[in-house]
Amino acid sequence: QAGLTQPPSVSKGLRQTATLTCTGNNNNVGDQGAAWLQQHQGHPPKLLSYRTNTRPSGISERFSASRSGNTASLTITELQSEDEADYYCSAWDSSLGGWLFGGGTKVTVL
Amino acid sequence: QVQLVESGGGVVQPGSSLRLSCEGSGFTFSRYVMHWIRQAPGKGLEWLKGISSDGGITYYGDSGEGRFTISRDNSKNTLYLQMDSLRVVDTAIYYCAKESDSFDIWGQGTMVTVSS
Numbered sequence: 001q002a003g004l005t006q007p008p009s010v011s012k013g014l015r016q017t018a019t020l021t022c023t024g025n026n027n028n029v030g031d032q033g034a035a036w037l038q039q040h041q042g043h044p045p046k047l048l049s050y051r052t053n054t055r056p057s058g059i060s061e062r063f064s065a066s067r068s069g070n071t072a073s074l075t076i077t078e079l080q081s082e083d084e085a086d087y088y089c090s091a092w093d094s095s096l097g098g099w100l101f102g103g104g105t106k107v108t109v110l
Numbered sequence: 111q112v113q114l115v116e117s118g119g120g121v122v123q124p125g126s127s128l129r130l131s132c133e134g135s136g137f138t139f140s141r142y143v144m145h146w147i148r149q150a151p152g153k154g155l156e157w158l159k160g161i162s163s164d165g166g167i168t169y170y171g172d173s174g175e176g177r178f179t180i181s182r183d184n185s186k187n188t189l190y191l192q193m194d195s196l197r198v199v200d201t202a203i204y205y206c207a208k209e210s211d212s213f214d215i216w217g218q219g220t221m222v223t224v225s226s
Contacts, residue, residue, distance in 0.1 A: 035212035037155075044205055044219055045155065050212035088155055090212060098171045099145070099157040 004028065004089055004102035011108040016079050020105045022072040022089030028100055034072035034091040036065055039104075045088060048074070076107070084109050112136040112215050114206050119220030126196050126224070132189040132206030132217055140164070140184035143209040146191045148202040149219075156202075159191070160209065196224045 005023045012018040022034050033052030037045040049055050049065040052072060062077045072091075076083055089102040118130040132144070145160040159180040160169040168180055179192040189206050201224050207213040 037213070039155075044216040045213070046216070047212055047214045050214070054211070056214060086154075090155075090157075096171075098169055099160070101147075101155040101157060104154040 004034070004091060004100050006087075006089060006102035006105045008103070009106045009108065011110055012079050013110045014079060014081070018076045018079055018083075018107055020074045020076075020087050020089075020107070022074075022091075022102045024070050024072075024091055024093075024100070026070060027095035028091040028093040029067065029072050029089075030070040031094055032092055033067050034065075034089045036063075036072075036074045037088045037090060039086045039088065041085075048087075079109050081109050083107060112208075114208065114215055114217035116204065116206055116217040116220040119204065119222045121223045121225060122196055123226055124197055124224055127192070127194045128196060128222060130191040130193070130204055130206075130220055130222075132191075134187045134189070134208065137208070137215075139187040144182060144189045145207045145209060145213065146178075146180060146189075147205045147207055147213070149205070150199075150202040153202075161189070193222070196222075198224050198226075200224050
């Protein structure tokens with residue numbers, strides 16, 4: 001079954017680095033890469049990166065994305081308390097002809 | 111200021127219908143593919159449907175297929191989601207989103223509760 005797989009949670013200390021992963025297949029992440037979105041509790045999602053590693057204006061350089069094969073990654077450096085949120089990956093699936101979301105990763109800053 | 115504002119949510123009984131609206135402003139609405147995405151309480155994001163800039167092509171996932179219909183009126187800068195035969199499992203926040211390489215702009219969402 002097609003889908004994007006993310007670990008449910010990641011916990012890191014203040015000012016540490018967190019790396020989130022998103023695994024798909026050749027029809028989605030491996031084809032056109034993934035986008036990453038951040039969602040704080042009670043708020044709509046916000047786009048952090050697209051086309052695998054392009055940041056919209058206003059997004060901190062502490063957020064960087066990459067891809068290796070069918071796995072996309074989001075690295076958050078110098079973790080801050082405000083980085084506590086849910087993070088979702090998203091990708092177009094050329095086989096399904098639709099968009100997919102990962103299940104989300106909850107980031108906790110200790 | 112680029113903005114999307116959803117409306118039309120509420121509390122309805124199973125089997126009911128509801129039409130959601132999403133009005134865009136601050137950008138040329140008619141140039142962009144638009145989408146509906148939902149999020150059940152405490153759950154992740156689920157893409158529902160998309161529609162091409164001119165409304166001629168629709169894209170859909172597994173959820174709501176056949177029961178949900180996406181449409182748009184570019185003269186009113188408005189996106190719609192007609193939801194029929196609603197079920198308890200359709201309870202969620204419904205977001206509209208603008209597509210520019212990905213979902214770059216989101217509305218605040220409108221809550222739909224299906225309960226008897």
